[in-house]
Amino acid sequence: MRPTPDPVGPGQESVWDYPRPPALQPAGHRLRIVHAGQTIAETTEGFRVLETSHPPTYYFPPGDCRLDWMRPAGGGSFCEWKGPASYLDLEMPGGVSVPMVAWFYADPTKRFAPIARFLAFYASKVDECYVGDWQASPQPGGFYGGWVTPNLAGPFKGGPGSMGW
Secondary structure, three states, rough: OOOOOOOHHHHHHOOOHHOOOOOEEEEOOOEEEEEEEEEEEEEOOOOOEOOOOOEEEEEOHHHHEEEHHHHEEEEEEOOOOOEEEEEEEEEEEHHHEEEEEEEEEOOOHHHHHHHEEOEEEEEHOOOEEOOEEOOOOEEEOOOOOOEEEEEOOOOOOOOOOOOOO
């Protein structure tokens, strides 16, 4: 059963207006991730994936990420829209370690080819994520990787009772 979308105010986007299958578009904002006081990714060349009921997932070009701090993680997953995903652990100086902090698609489907090897980060696993000047919070539930910003209207898929949406 589809929930009733939240009211949408001026300057807001409703995640219920996002398409399915999802759309890929330039992020349109500077994106930044900070963990343990260090910037681990920052770009003005990112993309966002928009899918019905989900806050956007942001993808960073690999050249704008601290790849020297990333290590392959075990396992993988499969997205019906983008294809097989691989995961990365964050290993920072000083012994700071975050397992499965990011994922990427080495060879995504044709529709998502522009984000091949771009990294997406879980907002729940790092200290700070920014979209422009907005600090983002994690998509509810911990499974999906969307970033919730103040300009979004939900409700958002991921929390209890939302798997059937």
